[in-house]
Amino acid sequence: MPMSLRTRVISRLADLPAADWNALGCGGIPFLRHEFLSALEEFGCLGEGVGWLPSHLTFWQDNTLVAAMPMYEKLNSFGEFVFDWAWASAYQRAGLAYYPKLVVASPFTPATGPRLLLRPEQRQTDLPQRCLEAALAFAASAGVSSCHWLFATDQSLLNSPQLLVRQGYQFHWHNRDYGDFDHYLSFMSSKRRKQIRKERREVREAGVTLRRVLGAEASDAEWAAFHRCYENTFDRHGNFPALTLEFFRELGRTMGEDVMLVLAEKTGRIVAAAFFLIGVDSMYGRYWGAFEEVPSLHFEACYYQGLDYCLERGLSRFEPGAQGEHKISRGFLPTATWSLHWIPEPRFHHAIADFLSREAAQIRQYMAALSRHSPFKEAS
Secondary structure, eight states: OOOOEEEESSSGGSSSOHHHTTTTTTTTGGGGGGHHHHHHHHHTTTTTTTTEEEEEEEEETEEEEEEEEEOOOESSTTTOOSOOOOHHHHHHTTTTOOOOOOEEEEOOOOOOOOOEEGGGGGGSSHHHHHHHHHHHHHHHTOOOEEEEESSSSSSSHHHHHTSSEEEEEOOOOOOOOOOSHHHTTBBHHHHHHHHHHHHHHHHHHHHEEEEEEEGGGOHHHHHHHHHHHHHHHHHHTTOOSSHHHHHHHHHHSSTTTTEEEEEEEETTTTEEEEEEEOOOEEEEEEEEEESSSSHHHHIIIIIHHHHHHHHHHSSSEEEEOSOGGGGGGGGGGEEEEEEEEEOOSSSHHHHHHHHHHHHHHHHHHHHHHHHOOOOBOOOO
16 A cells, blocks of 8 residues: 655755655756755745745655645746746636636756655655645645646656646757867868857967866856846846845855856956756756846857866756757757646646647647758767
């Protein structure tokens, strides 16, 4: 007989020991770690003002935490990167409320990974299905319109007949046992090799030098300079910079080996900066900003420095963030991503299912067309 499963909602992750949460197999995925998610809550990044209310769903057997979903009650669709504004508009036109809804994701982080966190010994049991059933029961009782698992890689979710699957795409880099950067370039066409070398040379000729600094080694002044760059980029694009300087400094303190700054300097001052998260076998590019326009500096700071690091450390994958067809010519190829959606209202369930089927066919066609622009001599 299976052991009883108890569900508990946690609105403040700091109330749960970090070791218990991180034992759920997320130690190698930095944006799912207790330190990352808790820092968002404790240092002013979440709350009603931005529409992210922590409601983490945890699953217990006796007094042992065996599984969890990083869940949020959402009052809008900002910071998700899986766009459902049209769904919200349709609900409103039908006289229904789309918000609040539930989202299972890492806030403001369009990186792929599991959305049901499990103790390793539980992955091959019936616990994933039991947790999903408990999550759907919770959602049904919570008075929300829907529940959404974003950028999920869990087969237990992808195979669930109760959830609608939405296909998306990003541009990811995969290490094919490249030795160093020159060896990597040798797999590309001559045109693309010349382009990348030209871009790297432009940065050097502009008098810009770059430093990679792990979070544990970054000074308060360096964190402050990075945050000003981050805010500057958001301001220029009319977006709200939700992540605070104190949040980033806390990551440097608690996740020092798993976060990295790339600092671009000219005549002794920082002119641009980029922020990365580092997993066991993957790197994730997140934020960038610049005080001065330098040709190709964005490519150098956000892509080439990250690729250098992956090659030096033997990391297998680099996710540089959402969107950006310009990434293809630099070796980041179209890669399918997935989100799962529980839509209980029958009319909208069927309408959205039909939309997702047609959207997926268009995305597959578009990804195939994009792949024909691969920079590699042979598709890898």
